[in-house]
Amino acid sequence: MTTPIRTELSVADIVPFGQPLPGRDSRYGFYALTLEKPEWKSWQPGQFIMLRPSEGRGRMLARPFPICRVTSQSLVLFFEVSDPGTEELSRLKSGDGVIVWGPLGNGFVMDSERPALLLAYGSGIAPFAGYADMHPAPERLSMVFGHRAPNSCYPTDAMASRMYMEDVLDRTEKEREMFRRSMLSKLEECGEAGGVCLACGPMWFMSWVWENAGRLGVPAQLALSSRISCGIGACLGCSTLTSSHWPDEACAGLPVQTCTSGPVFWASEIDLSEYAAERSS
């Protein structure tokens, strides 16, 4: 694994996606944030960074973001405005300074021989941009992408040109049913082809993938990011319950830190049944 570094970077660009929010004078719900490129030796899609503005005392905690893509010049992140911290970040301007530490945690498996089904929901699509860029055999990739906001809110263009992509709106019960059906049929196909499923999105979605990939016996990796506050294993604020298949026996059946043991986990090694039960209740 690459050793993470802490750096102060400047914002190259911040671009809103989609339409302005109604009644919120030119505020948007989604942004791509481009930073100057950090001096990382390497990185893997699925890994994340912690980011906070350099200026001012402001809010205390940084925010975790999956690495969306790294180009020859820059590090690109994609985020949804979901709380006062991300709202503050959406007000960054080019030239502003930010503090970034990363790359953190582990990434998704990447195998040129094995088909991979990417399941994403909402801004959980972010790590798959870099995944599609870096994959040696993108023809083996396919994606089902569910979202509530209009398609123009998400950075799908480059991905859609590199792989098969099913784009499903999820606003009504009926649409959600269709989304689930699409994912199920793709999961079944993936299992039959000896593929692997990679997923990223909110917790209800991850627990759905966990439950169904498990039931169908499809190997799956899930990128979890909930409750990450420090990103480095120090605050003990994040936790994911392991299953009896966890490789280190001493922790099997106990919570481990999401940020350092993940954020990407093999579905069979963790236990999301509590979230699955919450989802169906």
Place this chain on the structure above:
Amino acid sequence: MDMRIELVPGLVLKNPVLSAAGTFGTGREFQPYGDLASLGAVVMHGVSLRPSGGAPQPRIVETESGILSAVGTPNLGVRHFVERELPGLPWSDVPFIPSLWATNVDDFSELSSILSKEEAVAAMEVNLDCPNDHRDGRKFCLNPVTAARAVNAVKREASGKPVIAKISPQAIDIAEVARAVEAAGADIIACSGSVPGAAVDLADRRFSLGSIEGRLSGPAVKPVALWCIRQFAGIVHIPIIGMGGVRSASDVLEFMLVGAAAVAVGSANFSDPGLIFRNVEEPPALCAELGIDDLSSFRGGLVG
């Protein structure tokens, strides 16, 4: 300028900046961001006798005035700590100090007897913010008698290793608690732990933390901590480690001026993993700017 300080015989810190319990992991987590050996000491995460899964989620929320947390000391127990976490730490370069978490004096005593045998352990900090099973879960730190019993239980099994009593502003009379832990054998007092608090999630109509009650830390508690230290700084004769909302070199010097021998950085470690290392580098320049040329005469030297 010489920043070294001998807190008690045998426990020499290269400089007065250390980490606060539960905010710095084992120390290893911060190795990519700075040189651990540059720190005064590493006070580590909480360790209990038996494994503990920790508190229900959410465990940490950010409020307008700081971080509210109830993590519940998740850890794999003291055996795992000794066998898997201590080995490989650079303990000959910097003192490592575990934070002991127990809910009765017998467990405190057993933890102490296990940890005191470890070469890698330079001292032990007693977390007096733990609920006491024998007093309906009321905290050890609330009462001078229970605080003293817990400290004494650790001290008796410490095999000469220094014992730090971590006291809290929750006590009705913190000076009395400070006096009691000193009499019970504490070699050092750490103050202050965080302040109890709660936060509400308006949209969900729930308390924000899974445990409802949490501990507030961050800049909002600095004035509370400074006030606490003032209550007993001239009364006890053992050194004080000050903490609460420390973020900068000037915070470090403020705590020292009120009487702290050393100063710990807590939840600010979550905001920036490089911050503690800057707090080690910056005080000498600030001292020069303020015309402080000797820390020992500056310490506790408030003029009004």
